[in-house]
Amino acid sequence: MGHDATSAGPSSGWNHGYSQPNRSPAAPPPHVLPPTVPRGVGKIDLGLDRMRDLMRGLPPMTTPAVHLAGTNGKGSVSVMMESCFRAAGFRTARYNSPHLLEARDAIRIDGMPPSREEYANALAHVERVAKDRNLDATMFEVATAAFFYMASTVQPPVDIMIVECGMGGARDATNVMPDEIILASGLTSVGLDHTDRLGTTIGEIAREKASIVVPGAVLVTSPNLHPEAAGVARAIADERRAHYILAAPSRMLAPQGGLSLVPFREPAPATVRTPLAGVTSRHLDTALALGGAHQLDNLSLALTLLDVMRHDTRALGIQPKLKQLTEAHLAAGIANARWEGRCSWLAWRNSDTPVPILADGAHNADSATTLRAYIDSLDLPHRPRTFIVSLSANPAKTPQSVLAPLLRPGDRVALVEFTTPVEGMPWIRPVEKAAMRAAAEALQAGEIVDMPGAGPHALAGALRWAQSDWNARGPGLTIVCGSLYLVADAYRLLGA
DSSP states (O other): OOOOOOOOOSSSOOOOOOOOOOOOOOOOOOOGOOOOOOOOOOEEEEEEEHHHHHHHSOOOOOSSEEEEOOOOOHHHHHHHHHHHHHHTTTEEEEEEEESSSSSGGGEEEEBBBOHHHHHHHHHHHHHHHHHTOOOBBBHHHHHHHHHHHHHHHHSSSOOOOEEOOOOSTTTSSEEEEGGGGEEEEEEEEOOOHHHHHHHHHHHHHHHHHHTOTTSSEEEEEEETTEEEEEEEEHHHHHHHTEEEEEEOOOOOOOBBBOTTTTTTBBBBBBEEEEETTEEEEEEEEEEEOOOOOOHHHHHHHHHHHHHHEEEEHHHHHHOOGGGGGOOHHHHHHHHOOOOTTTTTTEOSHHHHHHSSEEOOOSSSHHHHHHHHHHHHSSOOOOSSOEEEEEEEEOTTTTTTHHHHOOOOOOOOEEEEEESSSSSTTTOOOOOHHHHHHHHHHHTOOEEEEOOSOOOHHHHHHHHHHHHHTTHHHHHOOHHHHHHHHHHHHHHHHOOO
């Protein structure tokens, strides 16, 4: 959801061991530990009736929150905002979907996922409430309620929640937060994704997503938002007497640089200038490590939301600590923001020469377009790129729609299947390799190979194949993409 769906110090990557004491209600001993996967109806079923009933059995939500909707970019905006808040000393709770490796990593408390014990305890409590209320809650509803439960009961209390919609907005399970705790809402890009559920036009999808705006509050939208989407968002804000702000575009002062494949060295951050609150006379220069020109719009949205909230009377009335945010905090937060699996650089060390990997969860036409634009912006020798691809089956999109923006004639393609079942989302299935091959051949890809097996094993074979022509042609760029579930396999393979 986004379904394919950071800190003031070093960025918080995946950590298998983490556990922080006194953070949530006591977990049962390990030998009676409940499952750490949400148990509920295994399907996507948009609507709020069940979720509202479920939340009535849980502690009331009182933690101030920022609510984010959009087709692509929500996760990037959320991690930038989280990092800025943490740079200012805020305690944070962040919720994203889908998860990367385990269901619990959709939740971050102060930048860290909960321990397995903490997460299992929260799930068990929510599932008991659902059973007592005779609710056939979906797995996503159970997972979302578990986040709200943890954010409401964690000790010491968190200062702010940053909540990403799973799918759409108006009927998404996250859209049960009380109006009185919503500090502001943000809308990232709007594209034709999940058309079978959200609508078949940009306007219909934008209405579904922008409808998270709270009466009398603030709705900030991304720069370069599709004109039809911007018009719909403004109209909804006007209907609800909310303040509408179109974030001003950021400008790159110095691009990322210094990338080397052998020896591997990832790019240095770009230097970016962003107008604050849409006023060009006030700006902030930041060091942005998140890769791709599309991150400029995400940066604009994140910084505009933060700048608006620290000056907005309504938001300050909900969370007075917002006035503590300074521009130094914002700059430090952006410098430390990282987002796993989104234009992320990894290295597979299976030989004396590590294979650099660009891993990105691009899974629709818009995100594939932005990924290819980033690839083309890199200062690398001209030669065909190697794509290791797996796609999730979705009746609303075809393999051609995702691969067409990515592939150029001659690019090499390894077709793999990601690990199934996907934890917490048993309905997810990979596209058959024959269908992906047909699309790649139609796009005049070069060498195409089908990798046997699935998951990390298949991915390891694909990486060995990617490196097989280096002696003859020199080092080349390898991209793992098409699904966040395949990117998760890359992290599993590398132990990252």
